[in-house]
Amino acid sequence: MIHKTLFAMLFISAFQFAHAATVNGGHEFVLESDQQQVVGELKTVTTHWEDTLLEIGREYGIGYEEMRRANPGVDPWVPGEGTEVTIPTRFVLPEGPRRGVVINLPEYRLYYYPERAEGEPQRVITYPVSIGQMDWDTPIGRHRVTEMRRNPSWTPPQSVRERYAEMGRTLPRVVPPGPDNPMGSRAIRLSLPSYLIHGTNRPEGVGMRVTHGCIRMFPESVESLYEQISVGTEVRIINQPYKVGWRNDVLYLEAHPPLEEYAEEFAERGLTVLTQEVVRATRESRAVVDWASAEFIAGQARGVPAAMASVDHDAPEVVLDEPVLGSAVAGD
Secondary structure: OOOHHHHHHHOOOHHHOOEEEEEOOEEEEEOOOOOOOEEEOOEEEEOOOOOOHHHHHHHOOOOHHHHHHHOOOOOOOOOOOOOEEEEOOEEEOOOOOOOEEEEEHHHOEEEEEOOOOOOOOOEEEEEEOEEEOHHHOOOOEEEEEEEEEEOOOEOOOHHHHHHHHHOOOOOOOOEOOOOOOOOOOEEEEEOOOOOEEEOOOOHHHOOOEEEOOOEEOOHHHHHHHHHHOOOOOEEEEEOOOEEEEEEOOEEEEEEOOOOHHHHHHHHHHHHHHHHHHHHHHHOOOOEEEEHHHHHHHHHHOOOOOEEEEEEOOOOOOOOOOOOOOOEEEEOO
């Protein structure tokens, strides 16, 4: 059973958390402190007969996979009249430096941390993205923006032209700007050769694993990001299926399915990774960890942050060796 402190903290009013605003197919948050790790609130909507999860997701700045995972059992194309749909607009911020652009591949999501003047609070803007297919994976690593273009032409790599030819389709050597250009209206080239962040002429595919390795965004989102970054902006591409973070005295776990190419390795190390993340998060606090809940959240991998621990200020200080079912006390 989850500790009573955990339930108490879940009912703290939303106005105490970071200010949020929907912006150009994404969400902007003003952090209350540099230590804040969880932003936003979950939303629910009731569908009309003509709705799809893709349309609802775009309205709320959420991609396809995020909507599908958050609503298991709901037909993404025909949710049906009167279906209650979860909008996963609560996010645990990725682990690591909060600067420039951060793209978490298993999450299908980009985070941008604008530079701030001295004395100003940190802001973060987050957008859904598409990533590379299994055979065209998006490489993990630290990169920088090297070039930015409005209304770009597209020069398909030879490997892409050959793949199209195998399917009986012919790609020209250069696709000019316009409605047939899959790069959309903005292209942001990275220091990683042949990889870009760009728009699309098929926004219904945002939030899926459908690209040839590039990062694809809603047209309104890439145009917004384009105006805020510049050549030299850092871009960090990461692989964090599990994210854990505190909001006040409650620890949240946000779990996503691992990328296919890492699935076998993750199946062997998943519980270890989860344990390491929880130990890291609870190292400086005495926390009541509900490991049964943590394993359940991780197993579902819905991408919806859920409570799995709370601070117990009266608990004795102990060392967490390994997870056990039920409640356990974690400390330094």
